[in-house]
Amino acid sequence: MTPLLQLHNIRKDYGGLRAVDDVSLAAPENAIIGLIGPNGSGKSTLIDLIAGAAEQTAGRVIFAGEDISDLSADAIFKKGIARGYQEPSLYFKMTVLDNVLLPVKDQRGERPWYAPWRRYWAHEEAGHAEAAVTVLEQVQLLQHYDTLASDLSGGQMKLLEIARCLMGKPKLLLLDEPTAGVAPKLAYEIFQQIARLRDDYGITFLIVEHRLEILFDFADYVYVMHLGNLLAEGTVAEIANDATVREVYFGD
Amino acid sequence: MINIDIGATAVAVLTLFGIYALMAISLNLEYGVAGVPNFGKALFVSIGAYTAGVTYTRLLPLLAGLESIHPCGPSMGAALQLRSEIMATQPAAGFINLALTFALAAAIAGAVGFAVSYVTLRLKEEWFLALVLLVGGETVRILVRGADDLICSNNGISGVAQPFYFLRDPGASSFLFMLLALALALAAYLYSERLVRSPFGRMLKGLRENEDVTRGLGKGISLARAQIMAVGSLIAAIGGVLFALNTGFVNTNDFVVNLTLDVWVMVVLGGIGNNRGALLGALLIAIMDRLAQIGAIILNMGGSEIEFNYVRFIAFGLILLWMLRYRPGGLLPESRLTTEAHEVVKRVIGAAK
Numbered sequence: 001m002t003p004l005l006q007l008h009n010i011r012k013d014y015g016g017l018r019a020v021d022d023v024s025l026a027a028p029e030n031a032i033i034g035l036i037g038p039n040g041s042g043k044s045t046l047i048d049l050i051a052g053a054a055e056q057t058a059g060r061v062i063f064a065g066e067d068i069s070d071l072s073a074d075a076i077f078k079k080g081i082a083r084g085y086q087e088p089s090l091y092f093k094m095t096v097l098d099n100v101l102l103p104v105k106d107q108r109g110e111r112p113w114y115a116p117w118r119r120y121w122a123h124e125e126a127g128h129a130e131a132a133v134t135v136l137e138q139v140q141l142l143q144h145y146d147t148l149a150s151d152l153s154g155g156q157m158k159l160l161e162i163a164r165c166l167m168g169k170p171k172l173l174l175l176d177e178p179t180a181g182v183a184p185k186l187a188y189e190i191f192q193q194i195a196r197l198r199d200d201y202g203i204t205f206l207i208v209e210h211r212l213e214i215l216f217d218f219a220d221y222v223y224v225m226h227l228g229n230l231l232a233e234g235t236v237a238e239i240a241n242d243a244t245v246r247e248v249y250f251g252d
Numbered sequence: 253m254i255n256i257d258i259g260a261t262a263v264a265v266l267t268l269f270g271i272y273a274l275m276a277i278s279l280n281l282e283y284g285v286a287g288v289p290n291f292g293k294a295l296f297v298s299i300g301a302y303t304a305g306v307t308y309t310r311l312l313p314l315l316a317g318l319e320s321i322h323p324c325g326p327s328m329g330a331a332l333q334l335r336s337e338i339m340a341t342q343p344a345a346g347f348i349n350l351a352l353t354f355a356l357a358a359a360i361a362g363a364v365g366f367a368v369s370y371v372t373l374r375l376k377e378e379w380f381l382a383l384v385l386l387v388g389g390e391t392v393r394i395l396v397r398g399a400d401d402l403i404c405s406n407n408g409i410s411g412v413a414q415p416f417y418f419l420r421d422p423g424a425s426s427f428l429f430m431l432l433a434l435a436l437a438l439a440a441y442l443y444s445e446r447l448v449r450s451p452f453g454r455m456l457k458g459l460r461e462n463e464d465v466t467r468g469l470g471k472g473i474s475l476a477r478a479q480i481m482a483v484g485s486l487i488a489a490i491g492g493v494l495f496a497l498n499t500g501f502v503n504t505n506d507f508v509v510n511l512t513l514d515v516w517v518m519v520v521l522g523g524i525g526n527n528r529g530a531l532l533g534a535l536l537i538a539i540m541d542r543l544a545q546i547g548a549i550i551l552n553m554g555g556s557e558i559e560f561n562y563v564r565f566i567a568f569g570l571i572l573l574w575m576l577r578y579r580p581g582g583l584l585p586e587s588r589l590t591t592e593a594h595e596v597v598k599r600v601i602g603a604a605k
Binding site for chain 2: 051052053072073074077082083085089090091092093094095097098101103104105107108109110112114115116117118120121122125126127128129130132133142143145146148164168
């Protein structure tokens with residue numbers, strides 16, 4: 001079976017700096033793939049490249065058998081790739097509910113000629129609201145639907161970001177440090193949620209994470225980056241016992 | 253002492269309010285809701301006024317079944333007399349001409365707004381658009397002024413009578429014209445309120461708050477911005493037609509950058525992102541304008557040499573600074589909900605309990 005996501009020889013130069021150098025990786029369906037490495041190893045850049053927020057200097061991105069290398073970020077989202085950000089990037093001045101309703105695809109009421117006439121989209125909107133109830137319930141944010149996103153706790157913000165992605169019905173979710181700035185217990189719960197979403201919806205996750213003690217409990221496969229290169233790959237057990245990885249990552 | 257006719261003053265203020273309200277609502281949709289800094293408001297208002305200048309001189313005589321006379325140069329007087337006569341005696345021609353003027357002005361301004369933003373907003377900095385429009389508005393104004401035939405360069409077009417002129421009763425026709433301006437402002441207000449409370453409004457607010465994230469969530473943001481610029485520009489152009497009819501005069505000097513800044517003051521004063529705030533800002537500025545005029549007359553009659561227009565500029569500058577410092581959200585801050593989805597969720601939760 002062909003993998004859901006394949007990167008072929010991805011390179012990214014920023015001026016004279018090579019942030020990502022000849023990286024190839026593959027993510028199968030229905031899996032949690034860890035992407036680890038020291039700071040500045042090119043992980044976040046790689047996420048940006050896949051999501052279309054930046055353009056690769058060379059290489060190809062294949063998603064579900066289709067070359068999406070040159071698509072814009074909005075087109076890539078529509079193909080089924082959603083992403084979270086390292087810094088919380090919610091619509092802080094909007095309610096939790098509006099945050100999750102915005103990404104729903106192909107909304108009739110988003111076209112300016114339908115928008116003023118509620119009868120063209122009210123029914124559809126009510127359907128989206130019900131879908132939002134299900135998603136918000138999964139991340140335990142339903143009772144906060146009316147709260148401004150800026151009033152949530154750090155952990156809730158991370159969960160809302162995942163919920164927002166889910167409303168676009170993605171096949172692949174790219175998460176950049178989904179537990180950054182979150183208390184350890186809640187960080188573990190966030191990963192439990194992620195595992196549940198993989199099992200219930202068959203979503204594939206590509207997760208950049210520094211908290212290896214948690215990631216290693218959940219990841220199905222791990223890639224290690226160092227200075228823009230792919231240093232190693234393997235199962236959690238293989239990576240944890242890899243001598244080179246230990247050397248660059250843990251410094252021993 | 254001077255005599256102030258309270259009734260006539262109220263009609264004048266409310267007419268001006270209706271016209272300003274159209275401009276303020278259009279800027280509120282663009283900047284307040286979508287975050288597109290349109291510093292070319294004067295350009296889009298002027299498109300409406302210039303359109304009126306052209307239709308009143310070229311189209312109106314044809315609608316009245318008469319030969320049109322070249323409005324500029326030696327035949328200027330005859331052309332003015334012709335259109336005044338038609339407006340006084342042939343109301344049907346006047347109304348049809350006005351309807352076509354509205355349609356034409358809206359179509360041209362909407363197309364220009366769409367095209368300008370689609371081209372410039374593809375660039376990273378949206379403030380680039382602000383500069384393009386600021387400079388572009390002034391450039392268009394100078395080009396129109398330099399064109400001898402369009403609206404007679406520096407002379408402008410006078411005798412752009414409002415449609416109820418045929419009544420031959422200034423009080424009644426002014427009152428009806430006020431109703432027309434208020435009705436159009438109300439329509440624009442209701443339309444904008446619905447827009448803000450729709451998924452389209454939600455997307456625009458998202459765009460305003462975080463462009464990159466909104467693109468990452470699958471929204472075609474260049475198109476959305478061009479669409480709201482088209483909507484805003486056509487509303488502004490309708491305001492521009494009324495503006496010309498209200499003064500009875502189309503002249504490029506009315507559409508300098510100051511007009512744009514006036515509209516910005518209205519929106520910032522009233523409440524950025526709130527349509528009711530835009531209405532409030534428009535009303536306050538309309539009242540201030542009238543007070544300034546009365547104040548200027550009183551000052552001049554008292555022999556003062558203060559130029560009241562400058563007092564107005566200073567006052568507007570102070571208002572802007574004070575608002576941005578102490579009430580950046582404006583007098584009426586924005587409402588935070590969009591669609592009825594919140595009620596749907598409330599019902600679902602209620603039913604589950």
